[in-house]
Amino acid sequence: MSSVIEFTFDDKELTGEKGQSIAAVLISLGTPIVRLTRFEKQPRSIFCGIGICFDCVVIVDGVANQRACLTQIRQGMSVRSQP
Numbered sequence: 431m432s433s434v435i436e437f438t439f440d441d442k443e444l445t446g447e448k449g450q451s452i453a454a455v456l457i458s459l460g461t462p463i464v465r466l467t468r469f470e471k472q473p474r475s476i477f478c479g480i481g482i483c484f485d486c487v488v489i490v491d492g493v494a495n496q497r498a499c500l501t502q503i504r505q506g507m508s509v510r511s512q513p
């Protein structure tokens with residue numbers, strides 16, 4: 431059984447290894463900006479990496495406010511940056 435997981439981030443096809451978080455894959459690919467702040471639209475990325483700061487929230491399969499650093503990639507999942 432393959433450990434390669436295919437998913438999309440903002441409609442871009444990405445791959446990672448089974449067990450990796452969304453954040454781990456995005457960092458490894460050099461795509462760390464995952465959202466903009468609500469009022470000033472400042473870019474945010476992975477900060478704490480342990481689920482505390484919520485700077486990494488993304489939309490996963492249509493569900494907003496999912497922490498990229500705590501969410502493991504799954505085959506076919508759709509991840510979107512959160513404006």
Ligand code: FES
Pocket residue numbers: 475476477478479480481482483484485486487497498499500
């Ligand atoms: S990077 Fe802080 S909660 Fe994900």
